[in-house]
Amino acid sequence: MGKLIENKWFLLLIIALTWGSSFILIKKSLLVFTPYEIGAIRVGVSGLLMAYIGIPALRKMSKKVLFWVILAGFFGNFFPMFLFPLAQTQVSSSLAGILDSLVPVFVLTFGFLFFGIRSRWIQFIGAIIGFIGAGSLMYFSEANREESQLFYAFLVVLATACYAVNALIIKEKLQDIPSLQLSSAVFSVWMVPSFIILVLSGFFQNFEASTPTYEALGYLGILTIMGTAVAMILYYKLIQNTSPVFASTVTYLLPLVAVIWGLLDGERFTIWYMVGGILILIGIYLIGKNKKPKLLS
Template identity: 40%
Template sequence: MTKPFTKHAVSSPDAVFRSPVNRSLQAWLLLILVALIWGTSFILIKHSLTVFSAMQVGTGRIFLALVFFLPYLVVRWRQFPRSRWLPLLGSGMLGYLIPAVLFATAGAHLNSSLAGTLNALSPLFTFLIGISLFGRQAKTQQIGGILLGFAGSVFLVFFSNTGSFEFNGYAFLIVLATLCYGFNINIVARYLSDLPALLSTASTFSLVGPIALLGLATTDFPARISAPGSTPALLMLLTLGMIGSGFATILFNRIIQLKSGVFASTVTYLIPVVAVLWGLFDGEPLHWPQVAGMGICLLGVYLINKK
């Protein structure tokens, strides 16, 4: 006799997407996609700087991200979370505007591979800020994974340019940018994670986008756009802003919602792989310390997320 159908016999579609297994899989897939997008951003910064200044690249990509979100903001302006304006502004400044300018400034003096690998310091600062200011708890294994990733990052900082021991002072600007990222990830996880990812991201850029426009207005950006041969650099800057700072940020905030801020910050361990591959394609040299450093970083990712 056939068992009668009941409402409990088959899980609803919503239950399927809420299940821990599916949430974890979605988080990992989004993590890989964001790593691909952000890993490509360093080579885009490098070639954008052939026409535009560091200030123009940094502020321009943030303003273009605002342009990307503008249609959504116009339609949903009533839904802007006014009570969250302060964490939204803090997230926008620390997570996007300030790091964008710092990375562009450093990108004028570092190759894209090194800039991408230095990004892997973010999880360390995310962890330290989380436990010191936001009361986050950490397991011994998680601490070991983050420290291992940090060790791999330090290895890359000192060896990735030539294969010999050296240090570039502009690397400090990227370290400062990753410190900002650490604050931002904790702010999003603590104060904004309950907001829909699209609403949260669009609201953030609605606050910092006008600030970026003011910074851009102080430069000769219009003259550089109209200069002969500027089109390729302008297209790269558009990609940086709309895809790198716009679309990918939605995905990143969704990762924080699905898992945690620390898990989301591990995207910076995968970014160096993409950045180095783009560097090779662009003629930048690859030395064995880079390969070793990336391997150590990826082992840290495994330990951080191992059950």
């Protein structure tokens, strides 16, 4: 099992399956809980489960490292956890899963703009194609219908941009911290704000013991443990063992998993899903052409 954990392709597959299933789990959880409750529970409970490792790790960190840990946690472990359920109140789990594949596009863009990572022209063409694919999805899909709003699809795009910043910070600033300690630390940091949000959301006052509530709680439990805590540990390890761009190619598989779950749940799949998804994947393929990015001098 130890050798499998070190295998980048095994890690990629497991992350794709867990994160690809997150969108349908969010959809099922939204039948009972609010987006704020879902996000707060995901982060708060994950932090509680990992505090035993995370708090001692935090105490050993310098102020400089702690700053980057807090920042990485905000962009990768806190803010997106609220953006996705907010978005899925109006867009389908399939569409959310396809749009989430934009992460490598933002990794390339932000890596060049903020971290001085040199890229080839073919990669920039890939980024443009990826953004065109996302734009067509947002404009022509269900997110543009009268009963929905383009704004909610944009929330998914914003979440993918956050994931890209998180990946770059981990690789450039937190490379030497073991993945288990790192993921435990970031969840421990954002655990307290999450529980404050959970209390303010009225979760404890409004909780009703019923079959639908317990079913939704079960979906949320799977989402929290597998789709948040475990998957994030594996993702951090994958970034450290490879690169942010390679780790973000999990988005090749993630949309497929999300769409399959959506179809099984009776969601509508339009031609624009296919067109937009293919354009994004073409963009990701072109972005991955560069094997040896160099720092600008």
